[in-house]
Amino acid sequence: MSGSDVVITGLGAITPFGVGAAAVRQALLERRTAFASSAPTMDAMPPLEPFLSARVAESAASTVLGKKGLRAVNPESQLFIAAAQLALREAGVDSAHLDPTHIGLFAGTVRGGLDEYLRYHIESLVWGMHRVSATRGPNTGFNAPASHGSIRLKLQAANMTLSSRTAASLDAISQGADFIRKGRARFILAGGIETFSYAAADALHADGQVPSGPPRPYDAQRGRPVPGEGAVVLLLETRENAQARGAKILATVGAWSTAFEPAIRGASVAAAGVRSLKGALSREGIEAKGIGAIFSSAAGSVETDAAEAQALGEVFGPALSETPLCAVKGTAGEWDGASGALQALAAVQTLAEGVLPPTAGTESVDPALPRMRIPKEPLAGTYQRALVHVLDPSGRSSTLILRGAEG
Template identity: 30%
Template sequence: MGYPRVVITGLGVVSPNSGVGKEAFSRAISAGVSGIRKISLFDTAPYKVKTAGEVKDFDPQAVLGRGGLRVLDRGTKLLCCAVKTALEDARINISEENSRTIGIAAGNTLGSLQSICDFDKVALSEGPQYVNPSLFPNTVINAQVSQASIRFKIKGFNVTISNGFSAGLDALIYAANFIRLGRKKIILAGGVEEFCEQTFIGFYKAGFLSEAKEGKPELSCPFDQRRNGAVLGEGAAVLVLEELDSALQRGARIFAELKGGGTFFDGSRIDKYKRGGRGLAFAMRLSLEKASLSPQGIDYLSCGANSTAEGDELEARAVREVFGKSPRMPAASCLKSMLGESFSAAGALQSAAAVCAIEKQIVPPTLNYQEKDPLCDVALVTEKADSRRVDNVLINAFGPGGSNTSVVISKFTI
C-alpha cells in the first residue's frame, strides 16, 4: 500500500495586489495587477529606496472581528486572516471533536523584528519596568503561528519553519509528509512575513534592494537585463492540505494535489547566491521524481527569481540544466514582479497562485519584462496571462543562504 495522496481543499491569501481573499488574488494575478507601490508604513525620506509590496489598507478587524487583536502584531494578523479564510474556503469548522486532528505549519523567518524593536525601545527609553508584558510574546520567532493556532483552536500541532527564503515551500513539504505518514488528516500549511522598517533597513544596508541608479529603475523585473535588486513585499498564504480519503469522506472541494517536493542545501555564505544553480536543479529534479513526472510534464514553472542579478541567473542556469534549452522549457512566470520578495511567505504565495492557475488554466504574466538578458534564457510569459493547459506546476524557492526547495502542485484527477 502506498502513501496517502495529499490534496488541497482550501486557500487563504493576504497579498499586496489583492488584499484578503482567494478570489481577489486569483483575479489579480490573472490580470497582472502589481501590488508594488510607494511605501506607506514608514517615512522613506532617509532612504533611496521608496517602493515595496505592502498589503495596503489592511483591515484585520473586518476579517477577524474586534476581539483579541489589540496586542497582536502585523504578521500575526496577516497569518490569522489567511488561516480564517482558508478554513472558510475548505468549509472546515474546528470543534472540540476535530481540533486535535488538525495541525498548522508555516514558514516565517523574520518574525516580527518590529515587535522586538518596539519592545526594546520602551525598555531602553522609559525603563525596563514599563515594558508591556503582553507584547513580549510577539518578540519570539514562533509567535505568529502559535497565536494563529491558539486563536483557531488548532491543537494537532503548530510548527514554525524558519529557514529563510524557502520556508514557505518547506512548510508545505513538512505538512505533506505528516499526512503521508498518517499522523494527521488535515494541516494548514503556508507562510507569512510582514513588511516593516526594521527588515527594510537590514536588506537596504546589505545592498539587496533595487534602487534607481546608473540609469536603471527601482523595479522588480525578474530575468530582465535592467534588474538591480529585489523589491521587498509581505503577505500570507495558507493552503489546506488534506489526506485524499478524508477530503472525499467529508465531500470537500478538491482544488489540486500536492504531488511532491524536494530540497537541497548548498550554502557556503549567508549573503551570496551560489551561481551554478546546482542545488536548485537538484531540488527540482527531486520534486519531479517524487511527483513521478518528467520535466516535459511541467506546464507552468513558477520561478523564485526576485530581480537580483545573481539570484535570477542562478535560477535560469538551474532551469536550463533540468529542462534543456528554450523549446523544451515550460512556460515560466515570476510572481515577485507583482508582489515583491516576501521571503518565507513567497513560496506559499506562489503555491496559492499555482492552485489558482490550475483552476483558471492560465499562466500568470511576469510584469516589467523589457530587456532580454542572455544569461537568463527562460520561457517567460510576459505582459498578460497565457491561457493554456495547466496540469502540473513546478514551484521554486531559494535564497542566498543556500536553501533550495521545489514543489509540484498538479490538477487533481481521481
C-alpha cells in the same frame, strides 16, 4: 490515512491586493502591481527614507477577524490567522466544531516577531521596564504567528514554524503534506507570513540595497528585488477525507525536494537549485517535459535570477523554452519567508482554472540566460502538473510539484 493522496481544498490570503485568494489571482492575471513609496516606522527610532514596496492595508486582518482580542497580537500573527481563517472558510471547515487534535498549523517566516523584539528592548532601554507590557513577550519570537494561530483557532494536532529563508513557506506546505500522509493529522493549515518590518527596511538602507524601480524578473535591465508582504495559507487533507465531506479539490500535492549549497559563488547557488529540481522530478517519477508550468522565485535580482535560470536550464534543457514560466514576484514583490506559499497559491489557481498568469515587469529576457518562455498575457492551457521552485541567495533551494485535482 497513511500513504493517501494529499489534496488542497482551501486557499486563504491577505495581501497588498486585498483580502482573499481571488484578489491575488486577479492582480496576477492583470499584471497589476501594488508598489508605492513608503517606509515602516518605530517609536524612539529615526524615520527611514521611503522607498518602493508593496504593503498590506492596516485594516485587512480585522475585516476577517473583527477587532476583539487582537490588541495583544502582533501584525504578522493577525495577518496569518486571518489567512488561515479564510482557507478554512473556502474549504467549508469549521475548526470550532472539530476535534482540536485533528488539525494543525505550519508557518514559514523569516522575520516573524522581529519588530516586536526590537520594540520590546528599545522601549525598556528608552523608557524603562515599567513601560513594557508582559503580554507582548509572546510576540517577539519567530513562532508567534503559528502559536497565536493555534491558540485562536484552537488547533492541537501540530504546531511548527520553519525559517528556511525564502523556502520557509514552501517547506511548511511540504512538511504539512508529509504530516498528513503519515496519518498524524486530519487537516493541516500550512503557509507563510512576512511583513515589511522596520528592521528589514533599515537593513536594506544600510546595505545599499534599496530598489530604484519595480522588479523585473529575468529581464535584461533587472536591478534589485522590491520588498513586499502578505500571508498565504493552504488547507491540506487526504483525498478520502475531502471526498467524504463533499469538498471541492483544487489540486494534489506531489513530490518535494530540498537542497543546500553554501553560497560561495553563483555556481554553488545554482547547484542547489539543480539538486532540488532533480530530486523532485525523480520522486515524482517524471522527466522535466512532464511539467506543464513553472512558478519560479525570480524577483529581479541580477545574481539570483541568473542562478535560478541556470539551474532550470540545466535540468529542463530544451524543454525550458517550451514550458511556460510565471514569476509572481514581478507583481507582488519579494515576500521572503512567505514567497513560496504565494508561488504555490498561484500554481494551485492555475491548475484549477487552466490559465497561467503573465509575469509583470519582464519585457526583454536577458539574452545571457537560458531561453525561457515567459508569457506577457494570460495563457490558457491544460495544466496537469505545475512545478514551484524557490532559490535563495544563501544557497537554499526547495522544489514542490503540484498536480491537478484528479492527481
